[in-house]
Amino acid sequence: MEILSKVRAFAREELVGAQASLDALAEAPLPIYRRFHERGLGNWWLPTATQPGHGLTESVDIVSELAYGDAGTAFTLFISILGTTMLSLYGTDELRERFLKPMRARGSFCATLGSEHAAGSELTKLATTATRSGDDVVIRGEKSFSTNTAFADFLVVIAQTSDDPGYLAVVVPRDTAGVHIRKRWELNGLRAAATYQVSLEDCRVPARYVLRGHGLRVVEIGLNASRLLIAASAIGIARRIRDLCMDYAETKPLRNAMLIHNPVFAAKLGQMEMLIEVMRNQCLAAGAELDAIMAGPAANEEFLRRRALKSVLATKLFCGQAGWQVASVGSEMFGGHGYTRENIIGKLVRDMRYVAIIEGGDDSIRDTLFTRYVIPIANRT
Numbered sequence: 001m002e003i004l005s006k007v008r009a010f011a012r013e014e015l016v017g018a019q020a021s022l023d024a025l026a027e028a029p030l031p032i033y034r035r036f037h038e039r040g041l042g043n044w045w046l047p048t049a050t051q052p053g054h055g056l057t058e059s060v061d062i063v064s065e066l067a068y069g070d071a072g073t074a075f076t077l078f079i080s081i082l083g084t085t086m087l088s089l090y091g092t093d094e095l096r097e098r099f100l101k102p103m104r105a106r107g108s109f110c111a112t113l114g115s116e117h118a119a120g121s122e123l124t125k126l127a128t129t130a131t132r133s134g135d136d137v138v139i140r141g142e143k144s145f146s147t148n149t150a151f152a153d154f155l156v157v158i159a160q161t162s163d164d165p166g167y168l169a170v171v172v173p174r175d176t177a178g179v180h181i182r183k184r185w186e187l188n189g190l191r192a193a194a195t196y197q198v199s200l201e202d203c204r205v206p207a208r209y210v211l212r213g214h215g216l217r218v219v220e221i222g223l224n225a226s227r228l229l230i231a232a233s234a235i236g237i238a239r240r241i242r243d244l245c246m247d248y249a250e251t252k253p254l255r256n257a258m259l260i261h262n263p264v265f266a267a268k269l270g271q272m273e274m275l276i277e278v279m280r281n282q283c284l285a286a287g288a289e290l291d292a293i294m295a296g297p298a299a300n301e302e303f304l305r306r307r308a309l310k311s312v313l314a315t316k317l318f319c320g321q322a323g324w325q326v327a328s329v330g331s332e333m334f335g336g337h338g339y340t341r342e343n344i345i346g347k348l349v350r351d352m353r354y355v356a357i358i359e360g361g362d363d364s365i366r367d368t369l370f371t372r373y374v375i376p377i378a379n380r381t
Contacts, residue, residue, distance in 0.1 A: 003054060006039055007065045015069025022070045023347050025186055028194035029073065030151065036077060037107025045081055045225075046104040053104075055294070056225060056287035060232040060280065067236025071351040072192030074233050076109075079147050079193075082226040082359075083110035083156040086169055086218050089300045090211040095171055099154050111152040111174075113143040113198060114219055121364040123158065123167075123216050128200065130159035130168045130210075137170055137210060139178075139203040147195045149174070150181050157200065158215050167215035170205060178203040189350035213304065221303040224290055224312045227359050231316045232283045234323030234355045235276060241330035241348050242272050248334060268329050275322040282318055286311040310373050317365045320356030327352040 014032055015022065022029065036042055044062060045053040054062070059078070066074035084100060087110075091099075103110065119125040128141025139159055149155060155172040172179065178201040185195045211218055246269070249260035259265050289311050293302050327349045331338045338345045356362045 003041065003044060003058070004061055004065065006041060007062050010036060010039055010041065011065050011069030015066070015073055019070070019344050019347060022072060022192040025191045028076070028151065029192055032073060033077065033109075034107070042077070042107025043080060043084070043104045046084060046100060048104055055291040056228055057284055057291050058287075059229060060235070060283040060287050063229045063232040064236035064239065064280070067233035067351075068240045069236075070192055071233050071237055071348075071354070072190035074236065075190050075193045075230075075354075076148060078229045079112075079226060080110045080152075081229060082219075082222045083112045083154075085225045086112075086156055086211060086222040087171060089221065089303060090169070090213050090218050091171065092208065092212075095209065095211075099171060103153060106153075109148040109152045110154050110156065111146045111149040112156045112158075112219070112222070113146045113149070113200075114158040115143060115145040116141070117144045121360065123219070126158060126160050126167070128157065128159040130157075130161045130170055132161070132163060132207065133204070135207055136204050137168070137207050139170060139172065139200045139205070141200050142182075143198045143200065145185065145195055146198050147193050149179075149196045149198050150184075150194060155179070155198075156211070156219075157203075158219050165214040169211040169213075169215040169218040171209040171211065172200075172203055172205050176203050176205060187354075189347070189352070189354050212300075217304060217307060220307050223359055224303075224309050227316045228283060228286050228290065228312050230355055230358060231279070231286075231312075231319035234319040234352060235279050235283065237348055237352045238272065238276050238279065238323050238326040241326055241345065241352075242269065242276065244345060244348075245269060245272075245330050245333050265333070268333070272326050272329065275326055279319045279322050282311075282315045286315045308368055308372065310369065313365050313369050313372075316355070316360070317362055317369070320362060323352045323355050 045059060047053045063074055063078055066077060087095060087100060116126055131138045139157055152174050154174055157170045157172050159168055161168050180199040182197040182199055187195060249265055250258060252259040254262055289309060293299055296302055331345050331349050334343055334345050337343050
C-alpha cells in the first residue's frame with residue numbers, strides 16, 4: 001500500500017527522533033502537521049476530486065505507524081475523523097461542500113466538543129444549551145476536553161435543547177463570535193496533542209448547521225471511527241516498546257551473556273508479540289465491519305439502527321488492556337532507568353494509558369457492552 005510506506009517514512013523521519021520536543025508540551029507542532037499534508041497524507045480518509053478516501057481497515061496500519069513515532073501526533077492527525085464522520089453521514093450537501101471538501105485540500109482540522117466536567121461520561125447530563133432564535137441557533141456552555149480546537153476549521157458541538165429531539169450536534173465555524181479557548185490542558189501523555197477547555201458564549205450559527213438526528217446518537221456513531229483508531233494507536237506504541245526492548249537486550253549483560261539470550265526475556269517478548277498480533281487482527285476486523293457499513297446504500301440509517309458497534313467497543317477495551325500489559329512489562333525490563341524521564345519508555349507508558357481513558361474509559365465501555373449486548377433484548381431500555 002503506497003500510502004502506508006509514505007506514512008512509515010514520515011514517522012521515521014519526523015517523529016522517531018523528535019521525542020524530546022514532542023513530549024515537552026511546547027506549542028502544538030503545526031509545522032510537522034503541515035509537512036504531513038505536503039506529502040499528500042493529511043485527512044487521508046476524506047475523498048479528493050480524483051480518488052476516494054482510505055477506509056478504516058487501511059487506517060488501522062496508518063495510525064499504528066504514526067503512533068510508533070509519536071502517539072500525540074497520531075492522535076492530532078486522526079481525531080478529526082470523529083467530526084468528519086458525523087458531518088459526512090448526517091450533514092447536508094451544503095455542509096459537506098463547505099466544510100469537508102476544504103479539509104482534504106488544506107490538510108486542516110476539525111474538533112468535537114462533547115465532554116463536560118460535571119457530566120463526565122453521562123452525556124445525557126450535558127449543560128451546554130442550543131436555543132432556537134429565528135433562523136439561527138444560539139449555543140451557550142463550557143466544554144472540558146477538545147483536541148485541535150484552537151487551530152480547527154470548524155467545531156461540532158453537542159448540546160441539549162428544549163425542542164425535539166432533545167440533543168443536537170451543531171457545526172460551528174471556528175471563527176464564530178463567542179468561541180473562547182480558556183486553557184490548554186497539560187496532559188500526562190500525548191503531549192504533542194493540543195487539548196483545550198473551551199467556553200461558548202452566545203455563539204450564533206444558522207439553524208441549517210444542525211446535523212440531522214438526535215445529537216447523542218450522532219456522536220455515538222461518530223465515535224465508532226475514532227475509538228477504533230485510538231485502539232489502533234496502541235498497536236504502534238506496543239511495537240515501539242517491543243523494538244526498544246530488543247535493542248536494549250542486545251547490549252545489556254546478564255549472567256555472562258546478553259539479555260537477549262535469556263529465556264525469561266524471550267518468553268516476555270513472545271507474549272508481547274502475541275498481544276500485538278491479536279490487537280491488530282481485532283482492529284482490522286472492526287475496521288472491515290465499519291467499512292462494509294459505510295459502503296452500503298443507506299449507511300446513515302444502518303448506523304442509527306446499530307449505533308455503537310460491539311466490535312469497536314470490544315476492540316478499544318481489549319487494546320487498552322493488552323497495550324497496558326505490553327507497556328508495563330516493557331517498563332520493568334529497563335529497571336530503575338525505565339522509571340526516569342530520561343528514558344523514552346516512560347513516555348510510551350504515559351502515552352499508552354490514554355487508550356483506556358479517552359472517549360470512554362474501560363468501565364464506561366464495559367457498561368455499554370453489558371447494556372447493549374449482554375442484557376436480553378426484551379429487557380433493554
